[in-house]
Amino acid sequence: MSSEPTRSSWAIKDEAVLAELISLMDLNPTDIAMLKELHPHARTIAPQMARAFYTRLLARSETSEYFIGKPMAALHGTISDWFVDLFSGTYDSTYARKRLQIGLIHVKIGLPVRYPLAMMDVILEYGQQLVAHSSTPAQALRAFHKVLALDIAIFNQAYEDNQLKHLAELVGGERLARIVLAGITS
Numbered sequence: 001m002s003s004e005p006t007r008s009s010w011a012i013k014d015e016a017v018l019a020e021l022i023s024l025m026d027l028n029p030t031d032i033a034m035l036k037e038l039h040p041h042a043r044t045i046a047p048q049m050a051r052a053f054y055t056r057l058l059a060r061s062e063t064s065e066y067f068i069g070k071p072m073a074a075l076h077g078t079i080s081d082w083f084v085d086l087f088s089g090t091y092d093s094t095y096a097r098k099r100l101q102i103g104l105i106h107v108k109i110g111l112p113v114r115y116p117l118a119m120m121d122v123i124l125e126y127g128q129q130l131v132a133h134s135s136t137p138a139q140a141l142r143a144f145h146k147v148l149a150l151d152i153a154i155f156n157q158a159y160e161d162n163q164l165k166h167l168a169e170l171v172g173g174e175r176l177a178r179i180v181l182a183g184i185t186s
């Protein structure tokens with residue numbers, strides 16, 4: 001297996017992954033200013049978004065069972081804050097690390113990644129509503145797509161980090177774990 005390919009992306013780890021993703025999104029100062037302009041509107045619309053978010057999750061047993069015994073009022077507040085922070089105008093390593101930690105909380109409750117990824121639909125819907133308040137809606141929508149894509153990538157990264165870590169322990173190394181996951185056999 002030692003002759004199998006090694007990809008340069010495999011060498012990017014931990015903090016460097018977050019820095020790479022931020023750079024990949026290519027958020028320019030205009031994008032950032034447009035998102036920041038929407039920050040007060042995001043605060044206003046956030047409770048409505050949180051209601052739509054939890055209405056969908058509580059409507060089916062596979063997702064609602066995660067909330068048994070959880071403080072729902074507090075969770076409405078945390079998802080609202082998470083949404084508002086998309087419009088904070090600061091997308092640095094502290095921002096990305098915080099979002100990665102949130103992803104990790106979902107890994108640790110045994111939640112399949114398809115659910116949080118699918119729920120980005122609700123976030124997208126409310127982000128689309130918000131950009132109507134922008135002085136340049138089409139460009140603001142483009143900027144919103146960038147920060148949302150960044151979050152989707154970070155959420156997924158939390159899951160991948162966890163899977164790789166455990167598989168690497170089992171098979172004796174991360175490179176081998178990546179080869180196993182890729183299904184490369186010869």
Ligand code: HEM
Pocket residue numbers: 057062063064066067070075078079082102105106109111115116117119120123
């Ligand atoms: C767009 C997708 C999602 C986002 C942005 C999100 C965001 C958050 C945030 C910000 C918190 C608070 C974390 C903290 O305590 O610091 C949280 C907690 C939680 N989330 Fe999510 N979430 C998402 C999807 C889901 C889904 C699909 C489920 C379950 C079906 C879920 C279940 C939970 C639970 C149970 C907690 C509380 C964990 C605990 O404190 O024990 N989340 N989420």
